[in-house]
Structures are given as C-alpha cells and as structure tokens.
Amino acid sequence: MIWRWLPRLASALGLALALCGAAHRAARGAGLFDEPEQLEPLKLDRPAAQGWRAIAGAIKPLAGIAYPGEQVAIQFSVRNEGAAPIETVPVLEVVRVAGRFVRFEPDPDALGGVREISALAPAGEPVRLDFPLLALGPKNDAALSWQTDPDHPFAEPGPYALILELPRRGRQIIATFARVHPPAADGAAGAGGGAGSALVYPLDLQGPLARQLDLAKRLGFRWVRANGMPNWAAASQPNLASPFDWSRLDAWIEEFRSRGLRLISSLAGSPRQAVTPANWQAGNYVHDPQHDERFGDFVEEAVARYCGADGRGPLQIIDFWHEPWEGGGAAGWKSDAPRYRALYAIVSDRARKGSRRITVGGTSSMTNTYDKFLSLRDGEAAWGPRLGVLTDRGVPPYACFGPRAGRKLIATSMELAARGGSADTLVAAATHLTAAGQRKVCPVNADGFFWENGPAGPLCAPAAVAAGAFLHFTAGLDFERIVVHDRLPWLYQWGGGQRVLFILAGDRHRLTPNAVAPFDQIRADGTIRIETMDGRLQAWDQYGAPYAAEGGQFRLPCSAAAVYLEAPGVPAPMVAQTAADGRIEGVTPVEFFADDFTVPLPRLKAIEVEVHNVLTHQIHGTVTVVPPSSIGLQETMVAVSLGAGATRTLSLPVTWAKPHPANAYPFTFRFTGAAGRAERAEELHVHTIARGTPTLDGGLTDWAASIPVLLRTEEAPLNLAEAAWRPWETRKDVARGMAELSLMWDETHLYLAVRERARDWKPKPRLSTRRDDDYFGADDLAHTYVKDLWDALPYAGHCVQIGLRYLPFRARLAPAGVVPARMVADDDTDTEYALWGTPDGGAELWRSAAPELGFFNFLPRCMPEGYSGVPKGAQAVVKRQGDDTIYEAAIPLADLPDLQPAPGKVIHIAFALPGSGLELGAGRSRPRSNSLTLRPTWGCRLSNDIRWGFIRD
Numbered sequence: 001m002i003w004r005w006l007p008r009l010a011s012a013l014g015l016a017l018a019l020c021g022a023a024h025r026a027a028r029g030a031g032l033f034d035e036p037e038q039l040e041p042l043k044l045d046r047p048a049a050q051g052w053r054a055i056a057g058a059i060k061p062l063a064g065i066a067y068p069g070e071q072v073a074i075q076f077s078v079r080n081e082g083a084a085p086i087e088t089v090p091v092l093e094v095v096r097v098a099g100r101f102v103r104f105e106p107d108p109d110a111l112g113g114v115r116e117i118s119a120l121a122p123a124g125e126p127v128r129l130d131f132p133l134l135a136l137g138p139k140n141d142a143a144l145s146w147q148t149d150p151d152h153p154f155a156e157p158g159p160y161a162l163i164l165e166l167p168r169r170g171r172q173i174i175a176t177f178a179r180v181h182p183p184a185a186d187g188a189a190g191a192g193g194g195a196g197s198a199l200v201y202p203l204d205l206q207g208p209l210a211r212q213l214d215l216a217k218r219l220g221f222r223w224v225r226a227n228g229m230p231n232w233a234a235a236s237q238p239n240l241a242s243p244f245d246w247s248r249l250d251a252w253i254e255e256f257r258s259r260g261l262r263l264i265s266s267l268a269g270s271p272r273q274a275v276t277p278a279n280w281q282a283g284n285y286v287h288d289p290q291h292d293e294r295f296g297d298f299v300e301e302a303v304a305r306y307c308g309a310d311g312r313g314p315l316q317i318i319d320f321w322h323e324p325w326e327g328g329g330a331a332g333w334k335s336d337a338p339r340y341r342a343l344y345a346i347v348s349d350r351a352r353k354g355s356r357r358i359t360v361g362g363t364s365s366m367t368n369t370y371d372k373f374l375s376l377r378d379g380e381a382a383w384g385p386r387l388g389v390l391t392d393r394g395v396p397p398y399a400c401f402g403p404r405a406g407r408k409l410i411a412t413s414m415e416l417a418a419r420g421g422s423a424d425t426l427v428a429a430a431t432h433l434t435a436a437g438q439r440k441v442c443p444v445n446a447d448g449f450f451w452e453n454g455p456a457g458p459l460c461a462p463a464a465v466a467a468g469a470f471l472h473f474t475a476g477l478d479f480e481r482i483v484v485h486d487r488l489p490w491l492y493q494w495g496g497g498q499r500v501l502f503i504l505a506g507d508r509h510r511l512t513p514n515a516v517a518p519f520d521q522i523r524a525d526g527t528i529r530i531e532t533m534d535g536r537l538q539a540w541d542q543y544g545a546p547y548a549a550e551g552g553q554f555r556l557p558c559s560a561a562a563v564y565l566e567a568p569g570v571p572a573p574m575v576a577q578t579a580a581d582g583r584i585e586g587v588t589p590v591e592f593f594a595d596d597f598t599v600p601l602p603r604l605k606a607i608e609v610e611v612h613n614v615l616t617h618q619i620h621g622t623v624t625v626v627p628p629s630s631i632g633l634q635e636t637m638v639a640v641s642l643g644a645g646a647t648r649t650l651s652l653p654v655t656w657a658k659p660h661p662a663n664a665y666p667f668t669f670r671f672t673g674a675a676g677r678a679e680r681a682e683e684l685h686v687h688t689i690a691r692g693t694p695t696l697d698g699g700l701t702d703w704a705a706s707i708p709v710l711l712r713t714e715e716a717p718l719n720l721a722e723a724a725w726r727p728w729e730t731r732k733d734v735a736r737g738m739a740e741l742s743l744m745w746d747e748t749h750l751y752l753a754v755r756e757r758a759r760d761w762k763p764k765p766r767l768s769t770r771r772d773d774d775y776f777g778a779d780d781l782a783h784t785y786v787k788d789l790w791d792a793l794p795y796a797g798h799c800v801q802i803g804l805r806y807l808p809f810r811a812r813l814a815p816a817g818v819v820p821a822r823m824v825a826d827d828d829t830d831t832e833y834a835l836w837g838t839p840d841g842g843a844e845l846w847r848s849a850a851p852e853l854g855f856f857n858f859l860p861r862c863m864p865e866g867y868s869g870v871p872k873g874a875q876a877v878v879k880r881q882g883d884d885t886i887y888e889a890a891i892p893l894a895d896l897p898d899l900q901p902a903p904g905k906v907i908h909i910a911f912a913l914p915g916s917g918l919e920l921g922a923g924r925s926r927p928r929s930n931s932l933t934l935r936p937t938w939g940c941r942l943s944n945d946i947r948w949g950f951i952r953d
Contacts, residue, residue: 049170059073065465073148076145077141085137092146097123102117176451197221199223230249230306279784282786284784292343320347336783369405392414400436401937414439415440427561466542473544477494479494483576488558489524518822527586528616534552536569539564587615591680594925595608599949635652659686662718711918711919747893753886764799799834802911803909805910833891836887876888910946
C-alpha cells in the first residue's frame with residue numbers, strides 16, 4: 001500500500017502517551033551531514049574525524065530563523081577529543097547555501113519506501129573571518145561566539161552555513177541559520193495567509209509543544225496538524241461517567257490559541273478503561289460500543305470548547321482515526337467498517353452539535369472513504385453530506401482522486417502526509433498536490449525542516465526556509481490553474497484578482513521516485529530565459545532571494561527547484577504568456593511514444609512513433625529509427641519541425657518483417673538538432689486477439705492461433721539470437737519473474753490464457769464464498785479482525801489481473817479540471833477481472849471493476865452491497881505444471897455488453913501478476929503510474945494505455 005509506511009503504534013491512548021510520544025517516532029532530523037556525499041560540497045569532515053569537534057551551544061533567534069534586520073548570534077564550543085594539544089588560528093566561514101539532491105535510499109519507514117538524501121552546497125561566495133589563537137589541551141573545551149554585524153549582515157534571504165576550519169585539521173559545520181521574509185500579517189494575509197493557507201505544519205507529539213509552535217509561527221505557518229490530540233483519554237477520569245477534566249487539554253490548546261494557530265486533528269485516543277482486555281490484547285485500541293454515548297459527549301464538549309459557536313477557536317478541522325485500515329491501521333485500528341461508520345456518525349453528529357462551524361473530514365485516505373461509506377447502496381446520499389473535507393495521507397499525484405471525487409460529493413480534499421524532506425520536494429508537494437485539488441498540504445513530518453548539533457537545539461534546514469518562502473509568497477492567494485498542459489515548464493498560477501503569483505519548475509519526478517509521471521523521459525535540469533517585461537517582472541528563488549536580470553532577461557533554473565514570479569499591475573494572462581514562452585536550454589527536447597503492433601507482423605504496413613516537443617520554442621532536427629534485424633524500413637531518418645508543445649506521429653513504411661518466436665522487437669529512437677539530443681530504446685510486440693474457441697483444460701494446446709506476449713524480469717534476459725527461443729524449456733533455473741499472455745475471442749466470449757513461472761505459487765480461497773464473519777472474533781471481538789484479511793482479495797498473492805478499456809469515456813469521477821489529466825489518478829479501466837487457483841483445485845474468476853461500479857477493494861464487511869463478482873456463465877481453469885501455473889478463462893461477452901469485438905477493433909488492456917511482480921507495459925513509453933487502473937485503489941499500477949487489436953485469423 002502507498003500508506004502502509006506509516007508507523008503503527010502500540011498505543012496512542014491517554015494523556016501521557018499522547019503528549020510524550022506514542023503518536024510519532026522520534027525525529028531523526030534532516031540528516032544533512034551523515035553521508036560522504038553530504039560532506040563533500042562544503043568540504044566538511046565528520047565530527048572528531050581529526051581529533052576535534054565543533055558544537056552549537058546556543059542560537060538566536062530560535063533555530064536561526066531571522067527576519068530582515070534581526071541579528072543572528074551563535075555561541076559554540078570547540079572540544080579537543082585527542083591526546084595532543086591543539087594550537088592554531090581558526091577560521092570561521094559563513095556561506096549562503098542551498099539544498100542539493102544526492103540520491104534516494106531504500107527505507108521501509110519512509111513515504112513510498114524511499115528516503116531522499118540531500119546535501120548543503122555553496123550558493124554564494126564565502127566570507128572568511130580569522131579568530132584569535134586557539135590553544136586547547138587534551139579533552140578541553142573552548143567557548144566561542146559569532147554574530148552578524150553591519151559589515152557582515154548576511155541580509156540576502158536563504159539558508160547559511162557556519163563552518164569552523166582549523167588549518168591542517170579540517171573543517172566542521174557548527175550551525176545553520178537563515179534569512180526569511182516575515183509572515184504576512186493576519187489582516188493582510190486574507191484567506192490564503194490565514195484560514196486558507198495551503199501549507200500545514202506537522203506537529204511531533206513527542207517534541208516540546210511550545211518550541212514547535214514557535215517555530216511554526218516564525219516560519220509563517222497558520223495551520224498545524226496534530227494527529228490524536230485532543231483526545232478522549234486526555235480528558236477522562238478513572239470513572240468514565242465522571243465529568244471531564246479539561247485542565248490539561250485547556251493548557252495544551254491555549255498554546256495554539258495564544259499564537260493564533262489553527263489546528264487540524266484526528267480524534268482518536270480512547271481511555272484505557274474503555275477498551276476491553278480482549279481488544280487491548282488483540283491490538284485494537286477502539287473503545288467498546290457501550291461507551292459510545294460517553295465518547296459522543298467528549299466530542300461535542302471538546303468541539304464546543306475548542307472550536308466554539310463562533311468558530312474562532314483553534315480547533316477547525318477534525319477527522320476520525322488516523323489511517324483506519326482494515327486489519328491493522330495506524331494507531332491501533334483493527335475494527336471493521338460497520339464499527340467505523342457507527343463511530344464516524346457519532347463524531348459527525350455530535351461535533352456539529354458542539355459547533356456548526358467545525359469541519360468534519362472523511363476517513364483517510366480516499367480509498368477508505370469508498371470502502372467504508374460509498375460501498376453502501378445509499379452511500380453517496382447518506383454519507384456524502386457528512387464529508388465536509390476528504391483527507392488523504394501519503395497519496396502521491398498518481399493516486400490522488402479525492403479532489404475529483406470530492407467535487408461530486410460537494411466536498412473539498414486535503415493531503416496530510418506528503419513527501420517534503422528537502423526544499424525541492426517540499427515546494428513540489430505544496431504546488432503539485434495543491435494543483436491536484438488538495439486544499440491543504442502537510443509534510444509527513446518536520447524531520448527535514450531542522451537538524452541538531454548540540455545544546456542549541458533545532459537548526460533550520462533548507463526545507464524550513466523554503467516552507468517560509470512558500471507561505472510568504474502565496475499569502476492571501478488561492479491556487480488557480482496549471483498554465484501549460486502540453487509542455488514544460490510546470491507553471492502554477494496562484495490568485496486571479498489584483499495580485500497574481502506564478503511558481504515555475506522544470507521537474508517533479510522526485511515526488512514519486514519509483515513511479516512514472518508526466519515528462520518522465522525528460523527529468524529537466526536546465527535553465528529558462530524569461531523577459532523581464534521592461535523591469536515589471538520580478539523573480540525569486542525558492543528561498544525568497546531575488547534574481548538579478550541581465551540584458552532585459554532572467555536566466556532561471558528549469559529543474560526541480562522552484563522559482564516565484566510576479567509582475568504587479570500587469571494582467572495575469574500577459575505574465576503567464578511571458579513565463580510560458582521563456583526559452584528553455586539544457587533540457588532534453590523531445591520525448592518518444594511508441595505503440596505495439598495490433599496486426600500480425602506480416603501485415604504490418606508501417607512503424608509509428610510519436611515525437612513530442614516539450615520545449616517552449618519551435619525545434620528542428622532529425623529523428624532516426626533503428627529497427628531490429630527482423631524488420632526492414634523504407635527510411636530510417638526523418639526531418640522534423642515541431643512547434644512548442646507539438647506532437648507529430650511519424651509513419652515509417654515497413655519493407656519486410658520476419659516474426660520472431662520471442663515476439664519482441666527492440667527499437668531505438670533518436671532525435672538530434674540544435675535544441676539538443678534525445679534517445680529512447682523500446683521493445684515493441686505484436687498484440688493481437690485472435691479469432692478462435694479454445695478448450696480450457698490447462699494444456700494451452702488450442703492456443704496456437706494466438707501470439708503470446710512475454711513478460712519477464714532481468715532473471716530471464718531476451719535472446720534474439722536464438723531462432724527458436726524457448727525459455728520455458730531452456731530456463732529451468734528461473735524460479736519466478738517470467739510469464740506469457742495470450743488472448744482469443746469468438747461471438748460469445750473473450751478468452752484469456754496465462755503461463756506464469758512462480759516456484760512459490762500458492763492457491764487462494766474463493767472470494768465468492770468468503771464468509772466475512774469468519775475474519776472477526778466473537779463477543780468483545782465481534783468487530784475486531786482476528787484473521788488475515790488478504791487471503792481472498794482479487795489483487796493479493798498469486799493471481800491474474802486484467803483490465804479492459806473500450807468505452808470512449810468514463811464518468812465515475814469529476815473532470816481533472818485545471819491540471820493535465822495524466823498528472824492525477826484517472827479512471828481509465830472500464831472492466832477488470834481477477835483469476836486465481838483455489839485450494840480445492842478449482843479456479844475463481846472475479847469481476848473487480850465495471851462501468852457502473854465504484855472504486856471498491858472488496859475487504860471483509862466492505863463488499864459493495866448486493867454485488868456479485870462472478871460473471872454469469874464464466875469458465876475458468878488453473879493448473880500447475882512443475883514450476884509453472886497455467887491460467888485459462890472464458891469471459892462471457894454478455895458481461896461486457898459494450899465491448900462488441902470485431903476484426904480491426906482496437907482496445908486497451910492492463911495486465912498484472914501481483915505474485916510475481918510482473919506488469920504489462922513495464923519500461924514502456926506510453927503508460928504512466930495510476931492507482932485506478934487495477935485494484936487496489938492505493939496501488940501503483942501502470943495506466944491502461946497498451947493497445948490490442950482483434951483479428952479474424
């Protein structure tokens with residue numbers, strides 16, 4: 001799951017736990033100086049690597065976050081860790097820095113399973129200051145200090161590094177500080193800077209509350225996310241019927257009230273005595289139903305107390321339970337959907353009794369909202385009005401469909417656990433996810449905002465400075481649109497009235513490093529030249545420092561870094577056009593898109609490839625196509641001329657073609673021109689659905705008319721030199737990671753055959769006969785999962801998934817709106833089936849998606865009401881042959897009434913084998929990552945963009 005990275009808590013209940021740490025792991029900090037690649041840009045040594053250590057003792061202002069004109073003062077010490085004395089004249093270096101991407105590193109606890117490693121790199125000329133002679137005996141310390149002064153004010157906005165150098169003994173980082181723009185005043189901020197501010201600060205319930213809120217306030221945050229506080233346990237008495245004790249929560253809330261901060265929270269945290277011993281032992285920390293009324297009392301009184309009838313209290317938005325996944329979500333949730341609905345109804349109804357001004361959010365994430373609420377027959381009508389805001393957590397753009405669903409339910413949406421560990425990715429998340437429709441965006445935690453080097457406490461990192469700049473520039477503004485949809489740069493418009501801001505970037509792939517996103521072939525890391533509009537256009541870097549113009553132009557980064565643009569008094573369309581028409585340099589100019597062949601190779605008339613210009617100006621050049629040895633082309637070089645954002649389909653006539661038994665035809669596509677070079681290698685296949693009626697017996701003998709498509713991993717490399725390439729017979733050493741897919745049709749059925757190499761294959765129970773009550777206990781555990789819920793799901797374990805796209809459009813979601821459709825999750829599959837072998841030697845064919853069916857995941861007690869997933873008249877066979885599994889199915893066309901196969905008809909097919917990790921379209925140019933292509937809706941599948949053609953023979 002996308003969101004399964006979130007920590008699961010042994011307990012989040014009770015005041016002591018809620019206040020001192022059960023709700024979040026200890027912060028690791030930014031990790032700015034852990035790796036050799038992080039030390040190299042500033043030529044730093046590790047602490048004590050050369051016998052000494054620099055330690056930050058105190059810093060003012062807090063965390064070194066300084067407004068214009070404020071003095072920065074740092075006290076630090078130098079300790080001699082060695083056995084010999086140190087006598088030297090130290091040099092203090094102060095240099096403006098910026099974040100620099102290093103790499104992604106696997107991390108199961110991080111969002112998306114990877115952690116971003118970034119470093120500090122010089123972004124200006126250093127200032128070097130000599131200190132008096134330093135003489136230190138072994139194991140002794142010396143106290144030193146430094147502060148800004150009129151000669152060295154370091155006034156330019158951005159982060160700075162303070163480095164101590166001992167000649168011939170290396171260099172160490174002491175501290176960082178930053179110049180930031182002051183937050184907009186409440187009266188001047190309007191909806192954007194106040195109640196509508198898009199960026200939310202992630203509170204760490206383990207950390208000191210006052211200091212964190214001071215940091216958030218100083219950076220300009222107006223909203224804070226605090227999962228699990230306030231909670232019932234923090235106000236309860238040993239006798240649950242006794243009046244609530246609000247004293248501790250009052251003090252906690254007052255910290256927000258006194259700073260004018262608004263609070264988003266998930267109300268979870270039942271008193272220990274309200275949870276039965278059986279549930280506590282089972283890890284389900286949800287109170288017993290007999291206490292529901294008292295829980296409702298808490299919700300109503302807490303909302304009345306902390307939001308207020310006038311809605312001016314700190315508590316503004318609540319949802320219920322952080323990640324309530326079936327079978328074990330975050331914070332000890334192991335209850336079923338009916339129990340969640342009962343509790344959510346209490347939260348929704350009683351909260352609104354407490355204050356009509358409170359906003360009650362839907363269950364996080366959007367997939368939970370569908371399974372728990374909308375799977376009911378009257379789900380939209382009964383629960384839609386209760387969902388004021390839909391909450392997502394850890395949902396990247398390719399899985400973001402909450403805003404589109406929200407428009408249908410008349411609700412907004414927000415993202416409360418986004419990637420944001422570095423300055424680049426924080427601003428990318430704030431802009432891209434807001435553009436995707438999320439009204440608010442909160443980083444998953446504040447680890448990337450600060451680091452520590454001794455008693456001085458938190459020291460600001462580039463991500464914190466970038467957050468402050470984003471809040472400063474977007475204050476008072478709402479997101480309006482992405483200006484350009486068909487090319488670079490990414491250009492986000494904020495505001496549409498008297499003040500308009502644009503945020504420019506060239507690349508957004510770091511938001512989803514393991515996924516395929518728009519412009520994935522490009523990975524822009526160049527520059528863009530933009531006219532200054534006679535000096536009226538202003539530009540700032542992502543830390544808030546102004547860019548200087550030269551010759552009436554700005555030369556700005558077109559990369560992962562953000563740029564702020566504003567031209568006061570100039571109409572927004574003129575500014576947008578000027579920015580969008582800037583000249584991009586140093587960026588790969590084109591991307592290629594190639595489709596498979598939908599006729600047998602001997603009938604192939606031409607090779608078609610799309611060439612798309614991603615730049616802002618017209619380009620000229622030559623496209624060279626290098627075919628495999630089995631295909632001859634009439635011409636291999638074509639001159640092209642493409643306007644900004646234009647796409648041209650090249651059709652290269654085929655002179656001869658010889659089918660290869662591997663059905664694999666590797667091509668190379670190249671572009672060369674004055675704008676630059678591009679190259680793409682792509683393996684094409686024949687994708688045909690042959691006419692015929694095979695016998696389903698697990699033998700594959702009746703499938704000779706079909707042309708199988710091989711899917712493989714690196715364990716089974718392609719060998720085109722073998723004239724009779726037969727990997728199933730010759731590669732017995734391959735234990736898994738190899739499969740082939742064949743399709744046929746006749747007037748009544750669509751037929752499917754799959755051969756999968758999986759030595760560890762296991763059967764799965766039938767979903768059609770699943771007894772949902774068997775997954776839950778009895779008595780106190782009647783709503784508690786006591787059994788693995790994944791065993792019969794139609795996307796887990798060893799099974800086949802196939803999704804068909806054949807209708808011209810789908811209407812289960814509202815339109816994507818002001819962003820490119822392929823940027824966010826898209827409803828691109830009409831009907832999906834899953835097929836697997838069962839323990840009794842049989843097989844189950846299950847319809848997982850249909851044009852009239854919502855986005856459900858078929859969890860126990862979440863089955864769409866009245867739904868039967870086995871197609872009437874379907875046939876299925878699954879048999880083992882050594883290490884291979886043979887799947888065969890006959891899907892009645894009556895179950896696909898709008899498909900209507902015919903020779904020459906082309907449809908799109910998505911296909912995956914979850915047990916082997918194989919997926920049709922992997923490594924191809926056309927598909928991109930999309931969570932709604934195949935189930936589950938939290939997954940990362942490839943979009944349904946692979947073409948297949950029906951043929952008669």
